[in-house]
Amino acid sequence: MSRWEPNARGRLAEAALELYSERGYEQTTVAEIARRAGLTERTFFRHYTDKREVLFGGSGALQELFVGAVAEAPESAAPIDAIAAGLEAVSAMFVGRREQSRRRQTVIAGNAELQERELIKLASLAAALGGALRGRGVTEPAASLTAEAGVAVFKVGFERWIAPAEEREMASLMRESLDELRAVTAGGRA
Amino acid sequence: MSRWEPNARGRLAEAALELYSERGYEQTTVAEIARRAGLTERTFFRHYTDKREVLFGGSGALQELFVGAVAEAPESAAPIDAIAAGLEAVSAMFVGRREQSRRRQTVIAGNAELQERELIKLASLAAALGGALRGRGVTEPAASLTAEAGVAVFKVGFERWIAPAEEREMASLMRESLDELRAVTAGGRA
DNA sequence: CTGTCGATGACAGTCACTGACATCAACAGT
DNA sequence: ACTGTTGATGTCAGTGACTGTCATCGACAG
Numbered sequence: 001m002s003r004w005e006p007n008a009r010g011r012l013a014e015a016a017l018e019l020y021s022e023r024g025y026e027q028t029t030v031a032e033i034a035r036r037a038g039l040t041e042r043t044f045f046r047h048y049t050d051k052r053e054v055l056f057g058g059s060g061a062l063q064e065l066f067v068g069a070v071a072e073a074p075e076s077a078a079p080i081d082a083i084a085a086g087l088e089a090v091s092a093m094f095v096g097r098r099e100q101s102r103r104r105q106t107v108i109a110g111n112a113e114l115q116e117r118e119l120i121k122l123a124s125l126a127a128a129l130g131g132a133l134r135g136r137g138v139t140e141p142a143a144s145l146t147a148e149a150g151v152a153v154f155k156v157g158f159e160r161w162i163a164p165a166e167e168r169e170m171a172s173l174m175r176e177s178l179d180e181l182r183a184v185t186a187g188g189r190a
Numbered sequence: 191m192s193r194w195e196p197n198a199r200g201r202l203a204e205a206a207l208e209l210y211s212e213r214g215y216e217q218t219t220v221a222e223i224a225r226r227a228g229l230t231e232r233t234f235f236r237h238y239t240d241k242r243e244v245l246f247g248g249s250g251a252l253q254e255l256f257v258g259a260v261a262e263a264p265e266s267a268a269p270i271d272a273i274a275a276g277l278e279a280v281s282a283m284f285v286g287r288r289e290q291s292r293r294r295q296t297v298i299a300g301n302a303e304l305q306e307r308e309l310i311k312l313a314s315l316a317a318a319l320g321g322a323l324r325g326r327g328v329t330e331p332a333a334s335l336t337a338e339a340g341v342a343v344f345k346v347g348f349e350r351w352i353a354p355a356e357e358r359e360m361a362s363l364m365r366e367s368l369d370e371l372r373a374v375t376a377g378g379r380a
Numbered sequence: 381c382t383g384t385c386g387a388t389g390a391c392a393g394t395c396a397c398t399g400a401c402a403t404c405a406a407c408a409g410t
Numbered sequence: 411a412c413t414g415t416t417g418a419t420g421t422c423a424g425t426g427a428c429t430g431t432c433a434t435c436g437a438c439a440g
Contacts, residue, residue, distance in 0.1 A: 004436090230421080390432085394429080399423090403420075
């Protein structure tokens with residue numbers, strides 16, 4: 001057996017989401033999070049760089065998955081279709097996590113610092129997607145624009161997925177949102 | 191005469207930009223900024239909510255000017271043309287401030303917290319522009335998309351304006367960037 | 381049995397940020 | 411001229427996020 005309970009990082013993330021939900025982000029101290037996870041404040045900062053980052057532990061995996069799927073889409077796929085493949089892959093990783101995602105977004109919506117962190121994560125995602133598209137031979141500014149569009153679709157699709165009454169799968173909502181973007185950007189044509 | 195030197199707020203902003211440039215954002219304490227401005231740390235926090243905000247004192251005026259110009263563009267103007275009018279207005283307010291803007295962007299580029307703050311300011315700008323467009327009768331999602339596009343053009347134009355060798359006026363670069371966006375989004379057509 | 385390693389704890393310290401109260405020139409009203 | 415109010419600032423004592431440093435001690439290799 002191990003000297004400590006396993007998955008300290010996960011316990012910290014869980015404790016943080018609970019406390020942020022219960023009493024709000026600002027009213028929660030890092031010491032409290034650590035205590036609920038059975039650890040000390042110092043150990044919290046060994047797993048997460050700051051009090052905000054504990055809510056974004058999954059963003060690295062999300063970005064890797066998204067970028068990987070874009071990079072490995074069929075060579076024949078157009079840029080926007082590679083992005084669509086990425087959205088499909090990402091949707092799979094959220095299956096069964098809708099309630100947790102709702103709680104998390106509620107917390108983020110209630111605090112400006114957390115919104116800032118979310119924005120920079122999305123900016124990082126857009127930059128990485130742009131790089132993946134350039135790796136597929138897409139030139140600028142098409143690569144960056146398509147990447148930004150992909151992130152915009154993800155945002156819209158995600159918001160719909162966590163909407164109160166919504167029960168459809170994320171993948172469907174992502175496809176729907178992408179279709180709407182296509183319709184809008186095609187505006188003015190036949 | 192007044193009891194204190196005038197323009198405390200401006201002196202703080204100036205001192206902060208100097209110190210952030212000289213020794214970096216993280217290596218500068220608020221007490222140092224206040225001391226250089228001839229004030230105390232407590233007074234700094236009466237003028238700016240936090241250590242980051244002191245670099246964004248002009249963002250309120252920028253947003254007001256941009257939004258106002260969009261709202262007051264000729265009724266006949268298309269959404270994107272209203273945005274173009276806003277970009278013209280904004281360009282005027284930066285005249286003579288290129289060097290200061292360059293130093294400021296260098297500081298921001300060197301620190302993640304400052305980038306986060308900049309991103310949320312731009313998100314706020316996009317939201318406000320979307321509102322102004324809706325006020326002109328533009329429906330969703332065209333209003334939000336056009337607003338996002340406007341912010342994207344502003345970002346690109348601004349980056350070019352502060353590029354090392356660049357000497358052209360901001361207004362020209364904004365027009366140029368907007369034209370490029372038009373070209374890209376028109377892609378696939380005749 | 382012993383030495384290394386890695387995750388954690390303990391503890392002191394810096395600094396961003398806040399609340400409460402004091403100060404005092406300017407100014408208005410008398 | 412006298413006085414009360416106001417507003418920007420100073421002073422001081424906090425709280426809490428975050429960091430550097432060293433100690434601890436099961437697991438594991440040899």
